[in-house]
Amino acid sequence: MSKYNMHLLVCGGTGCRASASDSIVTQLRKELESRGLEDQVQVIMTGCFGFCEKGPIVKVMPDNTFYVEVKPEDAAAIVAEHVVKGRKVEHLLYLDPEQQAHVSDSKHMGFYKKQLRIALRNCGFINPENIDEAIARDAYAALGKVLSEMTPEQAIKVIMDAGLRGRGGGGFPAGLKWSLARKNEADEKYVVCNADEGDPGAFMDRSILEGDPHSVLEAMAICGYCIGSSKGLIYIRAEYPLAIERLKIALDQAREYGLLGKNILGSDFDFDIELRYGAGAFVCGEETALIHSMEGLRGEPTLKPPFPAESGYKGKPTNVNNVETLANVPVIFLKGAKWFSEIGTEKSKGTKVFALAGKINNVGLIEVPMGTTLREVIFEIGGGIKNGKKFKAVQTGGPSGGCLTEKHLSTPIDFDNLIAAGSMMGSGGMIVIDEDDCMVSMAKFFLEFTVEESCGKCSPCRIGNKRLYEILEKITNGKGTMADLDNLRNLSVVIKDTSLCGLGQSSPNPVLSTLDNFWDEYIEHVMEKKCRAGQCKALLRYEIVAENCVGCTACARACPVNAIRGERKQIHEIDQSICIKCGACFEKCKFDAVIIK
């Protein structure tokens, strides 16, 4: 049907473009034209292949040949050898480091695909509003298997053997949680799905609920069977309207098919699920606060123990799992605990979904096996830093996490390694920071968030975080002293030790990890009153270099507060007492006469 019988796909990802993939396209087209082949072979630019380390990539279709590190001058060889004679260009093929052999076919180099999608298995494949499509991809098959072939104890053992740990941040073994909830006897128990995704920049749970709601519903029913509960509740933020709508549709369809409700799949197991909306308070992601919010009380945490597994919603045993944790459950039953436990590292099994955001080329939702390094995530899948800037840090774990720097890039990502490195897995937000970002301001940003989101119940968190924020503000305003830096650390430690719940116990982490990793930036702010990233406006000074100024008046016209004086063709000057440091003059000047000091 196509007039072309061969396609040359050239990677047009930002990384490959930087290494001249544009001119590879031009060269390939030129070579084809000179041989009169332009009507038979089409050259196409694609998105990122996720193999940037070996870029630029050229893939030949239909034979799937995968050329790496191609240079524009290689275009002639590809056309002359591969296109015309059908012989692969050996030296451009990927060299398998283990086997020391060239791999010719991308089908045999699956390892270049760093991602493995388990929780996201159906996202982007099925129509989330059509249960038939979900069932065609094995939805509810695990529920059927569990109900007909397993006792609750056996099913819990499968989850334990798989080594599934909670994906909401804590990393608590899910199987153990289930078995605790099962042990506590009561006339009613509850299965709660925590869909109160609150970390700034995180959207993993939303995407799963919007793309594959049935995987979560199925897992909740399985959990209900395991712990002896007939009632599920999904606590979801009201600010996720599309996810709510799709959940409602999914619930109706599942009930209609008899996959929820009475006597599910002909067994004597009853289970149904209700939605509960949260108003979007960050603290309600903490399980006790979440339960109180569902009970209609203030979303405040209470001391554990008692754990929800003993006394949770309405005082009954309650099992709370995060969306992503649940989305993994059905696959474990279908593929087996052994299969799952072979993925990942020794203590962290399976995969983790990350929301890549910040100064990164391929902003997106990714899922990688535990143990993948930060470097692979950021520079391969993420395609590196935007605009060719330098990598500075990556913030993981949201407001509770910390920053990881260049020295951590080779760290395999899992729960324990990230904690050892001074951050945490958190729910999976990953914000990439480049050289233009000020680390003190970043810590301040997260503190501002925590101050706003603190429920106010305990004083270390309510007052302590506010004080932390004030000290950071003082430093970014150029009024900080060395004593402030000591206070920052001491106060942080006290807040961590004395706060009631996870929010306060982790809120100083961004401060502590930036103090540890970027001490020199703090010192610069305090001693030299300088912000190397140029983000702390109070520490900036725009000045005009007399030698470069031609008196074009462009800057004076751009200045919104008329802080620039100077006649036409005369040297201009900025009045520092009026200047609001907006940077308009800096952007306008064509002669590099305006500088930031």
Place this chain on the structure above:
Amino acid sequence: MRLKEEVQGRISLREKSDRPEQLVQVKVAMATCGIASGAKQTMEFLIDELEKRNIEAVVTQTGCMGYCYAEPTIEVTLPGQEPVVFGEVDVRKADEIIEKYIKTGEFVDGIIPQNYETIDNQ
């Protein structure tokens, strides 16, 4: 047990009927992020135009494909061929995809290579 078999029978039936080999299948990533980047307009355009241009096709919505940097994204499966994902599909791009890829099988710029493994091949 019997009911499970029944359900599975139903599932396998559906699996067959759900894979119409003769039709062009188009999936539009319609998560919040996709919709915010204009996936709704793209989808409406595709539905209307494919009908107007007499191309037998099924256009469905799906969840997030993960390529946030290239929203809106769509996946096109021509009969008997591997699915192809296109990024940054606004109305103009959608038109180009219909005219070139769907009608003649000719690729257009902006293909996003699949860079992940699924559990199906594990």
